[in-house]
């Protein structure tokens with residue numbers, strides 16, 4: 369079995385039913401709908417296509433809605449045509465959504481104009497174009513082009529080191545989030561989080577909407593790295609969003625920040641997703657570079673719960689092959705013992721006995737050479753606690769809740785099973801029927817609950833399957 373999960377981003381390259389089925393058969397655990405692109409109609413169609421493909425393949429997949437957050441972008445251009453920016457030339461950036469040209473480009477994100485200082489750098493279009501701020505005017509900034517090139521419409525702007533007003537949930541995000549919850553997404557990721565308050569705001573919107581799903585904070589601003597522990601105190605997971613992070617901080621710091629974010633998430637007992645450019649060359653080529661293979665394998669060693677493909681599956685030439693390649697890389701990397709052991713610092717006040725029960729189950733499973741640990745879980749806490757302990761034994765999260773199935777999809781080493789029964793004999797029958805546990809295997813059943821007065825909860829039970 370594979371412990372580290374695979375996230376694949378949906379896009380034009382994989383939205384045909386047969387490609388989507390190939391992706392799921394290749395091992396995708398979570399499909400990402402990227403709300404930086406597309407309309408509500410197109411996302412509704414994609415969502416239905418994913419559910420159809422899951423049904424057709426018999427695979428359990430979770431759908432993750434990725435909210436665009438306050439991504440700063442340039443506006444439209446005159447005639448829709450790209451403009452050429454030459455090094456040394458002057459380019460003004462003004463607030464608004466008018467079409468720009470090679471002298472002035474607009475941005476709908478007005479706070480940018482007020483937040484920059486002379487000498488700051490602005491990176492456009494994933495850093496392909498670099499500008500230096502020369503002069504601040506009332507409603508525009510005057511920059512000089514340091515690195516030039518062709519600039520298309522609506523390209524990203526990154527302002528490294530510039531403190532921007534905190535509010536990771538834009539009006540568009542709030543509307544998208546309500547739409548996604550209504551659609552039925554299992555997980556929500558929020559871009560450009562800076563503080564725990566940003567995360568809380570999204571959680572409050574879910575509560576008001578009457579449907580809450582796990583919130584994953586995308587760590588792609590330096591402020592979020594500084595506030596990582598506070599963010600982990602509120603979010604249900606984090607994503608190392610290396611694309612924007614690598615523009616917001618010097619590139620050479622990204623590997624160190626990646627390790628730090630993954631370590632802190634593991635210490636908090638929460639899942640992390642490693643994202644961006646994982647098998648980037650496979651957008652074009654059928655085989656990844658050796659450096660990409662090594663990067664993905666190192667993410668496994670660092671203990672990421674999941675690895676994400678973006679352009680590789682969304683717009684690449686070999687979407688299914690990219691998934692199969694990542695699956696093979698992860699499986700091989702997982703045969704090596706991890707180079708570092710991270711002990712979760714989980715808050716014992718949450719469930720004073722819960723961690724001890726799960727640790728005992730993990731030890732018992734290892735000593736008894738068990739084939740599986742079965743977490744009987746209503747809210748998913750047992751599964752999350754077990755995943756945090758990184759058992760070598762595979763974990764089945766048996767739950768009556770479709771919400772828990774979605775939430776556990778990103779947990780390292782956890783396979784969710786949806787069923788209403790909590791009866792151990794019935795669960796045994798179900799796992800045997802589906803050939804998930806072979807006959808003669810030892811299986812450890814575990815359940816934790818905050819309520820110690822429930823006779824049906826807080827147990828460890830070891831069985832040999834017929």
Ligand code: PGA
Pocket residue numbers: 404434559586588608609610611612613643644678
């Ligand atoms: P994005 O996030 O693809 O939404 O930008 C990932 C990243 O920035 O790495």
Ligand code: MN
Pocket residue numbers: 559588609611612613
């Ligand atoms: Mn990003």
